[in-house]
Amino acid sequence: MTRLLAFRFLQAVMVALLVGALTFLLMSLLPGDAAYRIAAGRYGYDMVSTAAAEAVRAELGLDQPVIWRFLAWIGDLATLDLGHSLVSGKPVMEAVAHELGSSIRLAIGAVALSFVMGPPLGVMAGLRPGSVFDRCLLLLTTVTRAVPHFVLGVVLVIVFAVSLGLVPSAGHGTLAHTVLPTLTLALGLAAVSSRVARDATIDVAASAYYGFGRLKGLSSFSLFTRHGLRNIGVPVVTYLGVQLVYLIEGVVVVETLFAWPGIGHGLVHAIVQRDVPMVQGTALAMGLMFVVLNTLVDLANHWIDPRGRKV
Amino acid sequence: MYRNKTFCRTLVATAFAAVLTLGPDVSFAKDNVFDVVAPFEIGGLDPSVSGFIFQRMQITETLLEVDAKGQPLPALAEKWDVSDNGKRWSLTIRQGVKFHDGTDLTAEAAAHSLNTARKKTGVLQNAKIEAIKAEGNDVIIELVEPFKPLLALLAHSSTKILAPAAYGQNDAVQKVIGTGPYQLTLLEPPQRLAAKRFEGYWGEKPTIDKTTYLAAGRGETRTLMAESGGAELIFQLDPPSIARLQRSNNVKVITGAVPRVVVLKSNSGSGATAPVEIRQALSLAIQREGIAAAVLRAPDTGATQMFSDNLAAWHNADLSPLAYDPDAARKLFDAQGWRKGPDGILQKDGKALRLRMLTYSDRPELPLIATALQAQLREVGVDVEVAVENASAIPSAHSDGSLQLALYGRNYALVPDPLVTLLGDFGHGGSEWGPLGWSNPAFDKAMTTLLASNDPTEQQQLRNEIVALIQHDLPVIPIAWYRQSIAVAKNVEGASIDPFERTFGLTKMRWSE
Numbered sequence: 001m002t003r004l005l006a007f008r009f010l011q012a013v014m015v016a017l018l019v020g021a022l023t024f025l026l027m028s029l030l031p032g033d034a035a036y037r038i039a040a041g042r043y044g045y046d047m048v049s050t051a052a053a054e055a056v057r058a059e060l061g062l063d064q065p066v067i068w069r070f071l072a073w074i075g076d077l078a079t080l081d082l083g084h085s086l087v088s089g090k091p092v093m094e095a096v097a098h099e100l101g102s103s104i105r106l107a108i109g110a111v112a113l114s115f116v117m118g119p120p121l122g123v124m125a126g127l128r129p130g131s132v133f134d135r136c137l138l139l140l141t142t143v144t145r146a147v148p149h150f151v152l153g154v155v156l157v158i159v160f161a162v163s164l165g166l167v168p169s170a171g172h173g174t175l176a177h178t179v180l181p182t183l184t185l186a187l188g189l190a191a192v193s194s195r196v197a198r199d200a201t202i203d204v205a206a207s208a209y210y211g212f213g214r215l216k217g218l219s220s221f222s223l224f225t226r227h228g229l230r231n232i233g234v235p236v237v238t239y240l241g242v243q244l245v246y247l248i249e250g251v252v253v254v255e256t257l258f259a260w261p262g263i264g265h266g267l268v269h270a271i272v273q274r275d276v277p278m279v280q281g282t283a284l285a286m287g288l289m290f291v292v293l294n295t296l297v298d299l300a301n302h303w304i305d306p307r308g309r310k311v
Numbered sequence: 312m313y314r315n316k317t318f319c320r321t322l323v324a325t326a327f328a329a330v331l332t333l334g335p336d337v338s339f340a341k342d343n344v345f346d347v348v349a350p351f352e353i354g355g356l357d358p359s360v361s362g363f364i365f366q367r368m369q370i371t372e373t374l375l376e377v378d379a380k381g382q383p384l385p386a387l388a389e390k391w392d393v394s395d396n397g398k399r400w401s402l403t404i405r406q407g408v409k410f411h412d413g414t415d416l417t418a419e420a421a422a423h424s425l426n427t428a429r430k431k432t433g434v435l436q437n438a439k440i441e442a443i444k445a446e447g448n449d450v451i452i453e454l455v456e457p458f459k460p461l462l463a464l465l466a467h468s469s470t471k472i473l474a475p476a477a478y479g480q481n482d483a484v485q486k487v488i489g490t491g492p493y494q495l496t497l498l499e500p501p502q503r504l505a506a507k508r509f510e511g512y513w514g515e516k517p518t519i520d521k522t523t524y525l526a527a528g529r530g531e532t533r534t535l536m537a538e539s540g541g542a543e544l545i546f547q548l549d550p551p552s553i554a555r556l557q558r559s560n561n562v563k564v565i566t567g568a569v570p571r572v573v574v575l576k577s578n579s580g581s582g583a584t585a586p587v588e589i590r591q592a593l594s595l596a597i598q599r600e601g602i603a604a605a606v607l608r609a610p611d612t613g614a615t616q617m618f619s620d621n622l623a624a625w626h627n628a629d630l631s632p633l634a635y636d637p638d639a640a641r642k643l644f645d646a647q648g649w650r651k652g653p654d655g656i657l658q659k660d661g662k663a664l665r666l667r668m669l670t671y672s673d674r675p676e677l678p679l680i681a682t683a684l685q686a687q688l689r690e691v692g693v694d695v696e697v698a699v700e701n702a703s704a705i706p707s708a709h710s711d712g713s714l715q716l717a718l719y720g721r722n723y724a725l726v727p728d729p730l731v732t733l734l735g736d737f738g739h740g741g742s743e744w745g746p747l748g749w750s751n752p753a754f755d756k757a758m759t760t761l762l763a764s765n766d767p768t769e770q771q772q773l774r775n776e777i778v779a780l781i782q783h784d785l786p787v788i789p790i791a792w793y794r795q796s797i798a799v800a801k802n803v804e805g806a807s808i809d810p811f812e813r814t815f816g817l818t819k820m821r822w823s824e
Contacts, residue, residue, distance in 0.1 A: 036703035045702035161539035259527035
């Protein structure tokens with residue numbers, strides 16, 4: 001357990017350094033003049049002029065060597081200072097904290113909802129492999145997973161907001177605003193976790209210990225809760241770690257579509273405006289979110305599967 | 312068995328938590344809050360950054376307002392006066408005006424806001440200002456040289472007046488404390504703010520008492536919000552969405568002319584487009600009405616000259632309209648020595664006529680117009696490569712001289728008097744959002760005379776001359792006149808489009824019975 005946490009901590013440090021270095025390198029390789037981009041981000045494109053761009057360049061020291069600015073960023077990071085946004089002038093930490101809170105709410109809601117939908121359906125299908133239900137579920141999950149987030153999001157908006165008028169189509173502020181973006185993310189996650197749960201259920205149901213349990217006279221319910229559930233849980237939770245990539249990628253698209261003030265949305269805007277400290281801050285937060293969520297997945301597995309603990 | 316129970320309980324708890332988090336919320340019922348949705352993000356608190364959002368939401372005010380024709384109206388300044396030499400303006404501050412923090416508006420507070428704005432990027436830099444100071448109840452602005460359109464600058468959002476308590480260290484804006492009919496109750500940059508009616512407002516109090524603003528960058532998102540009744544006012548609709556929304560039961564669509572023009576800028580100083588005949592030929596090859604009808608879905612907005620007749624002062628009715636005549640275009644190219652090569656592209660001295668057209672996607676119709684222009688210019692043998700970049704690529708390419716063609720939408724009413732923007736863009740050989748490498752002494756002379764003229768008849772003659780010179784030289788080629796479009800909920804009355812895009816008009820709207 002301690003080794004696991006120590007390893008993840010080391011990983012977090014590596015992620016911070018790599019994300020910082022890569023974003024710096026990639027942002028400085030992008031074509032176009034950053035001073036003009038930042039001026040456009042600040043004053044709007046109608047007001048961009050060479051004078052405004054030069055003022056920005058002088059104010060932010062953009063003509064300093066890249067390596068010098070990178071070392072300064074590392075130095076600041078060591079004191080947990082992510083710097084100030086080049087566009088708004090606000091501390092990056094403050095903006096990221098605000099955005100991260102919104103994104104985490106969205107991500108946790110999506111994971112929880114996907115757990116309610118995906119695995120139970122998968123288990124039901126797995127207990128009767130080859131049945132009509134199983135085949136329908138295969139079709140449904142394949143279609144759901146194949147459709148990109150922005151299409152799925154628009155379809156959900158048209159059905160639940162425009163046609164039925166049940167929930168708002170975009171924006172944030174009330175719990176009702178959370179429904180559609182969460183559902184958009186959750187459906188994709190649930191599609192995969194239901195497949196994993198279905199296959200795990202088939203394996204478990206065909207195993208010797210499960211057969212033995214049935215032989216010794218356990219009811220179907222007891223058999224499933226005592227010998228099935230936990231064994232099915234291990235691959236489902238483990239696979240969630242893999243799916244986090246999908247979740248983080250989805251957050252970027254879904255937040256833009258639903259005008260959700262999260263970290264993905266912030267990252268896209270920061271890249272367009274060449275706001276390097278904001279890109280680093282948001283990318284760092286997303287990288288660390290990935291490490292933290294993976295750590296939680298490991299801890300959950302540690303709790304579900306007692307075998308690991310004895311090793 | 313104990314562990315299994317715990318596991319089951321955890322699953323049930325997760326499910327319950329998810330339902331609680333996502334369960335329908337009663338507050339989504341119609342709530343008498345007026346929600347505005349527009350594409351602009353709240354970039355920061357400084358007036359030079361996103362000041363226009365606070366102005367449009369009527370949270371902050373400027374010294375002057377303008378009427379529908381762009382003429383100055385009293386606002387925080389009750390009256391004004393200018394010295395005979397045109398260099399000293401005095402504006403009398405309205406008495407009894409309170410900021411949202413309860414303090415009084417004074418000439419000192421107004422002068423402080425203006426002096427802070429002067430130090431930053433913004434419209435005040437157009438006038439050569441020597442000093443801004445408070446004298447008694449007046450704000451005095453002293454100029455190095457006369458600048459007639461000064462009042463228009465004082466109606467721009469970057470010159471809004473904030474309370475002294477709004478500024479922190481180095482005069483950075485910490486809070487938005489204005490004098491408008493609405494006061495901020497929530498500010499969550501970059502996307503959201505909420506405001507309520509300010510009971511201490513000096514003017515007529517609005518009937519709508521609560522309002523919110525949401526930045527939604529994607530046009531589809533805004534359209535879907537309009538269709539689902541997710542907001543009362545949706546600003547800036549995509550052309551394809553307008554027809555769809557016009558059939559909606561929830562909203563009515565309002566469109567109106569604004570002084571924004573889609574223009575094609577070419578390099579008048581060097582390269583193939585330097586001779587005026589080539590620019591005229593490019594203009595003749597463009598079928599503007601087709602672009603207006605098919606791409607912008609707004610027939611009759613093809614630009615026959617720089618400004619439409621909605622901007623009467625700057626529309627010259629005597630000019631012969633910019634026409635579509637590809638044969639005439641071919642003749643002009645031919646006269647300049649450009650002959651068709653084997654691939655159909657014009658050639659001169661062994662070099663093909665290939666031009667790179669910069670544009671950007673912040674205005675989603677621009678890349679579409681660019682590709683339509685690409686096809687139309689190909690018809691007369693000009694090979695155009697369309698490059699969709701960030702908007703700032705255009706001033707950047709202007710500055711280093713590499714620009715060949717650029718397509719953009721320019722707002723000529725950045726301040727309510729188009730003269731200010733025209734002077735900045737076209738004066739002294741042009742600037743980033745105006746001509747490149749263009750020089751016409753007659754134009755500069757007309758501009759200088761106009762800036763000093765007090766005679767309305769002479770002013771009109773000079774404006775006509777200025778527009779005619781642009782029409783002849785075509786340092787920028789007008790393509791289409793913009794129409795702004797908004798969708799308004801059917802339970803709202805009194806909505807309209809402000810041609811100068813200074814306000815969403817919240818105070819003029821009310822809930823219908």
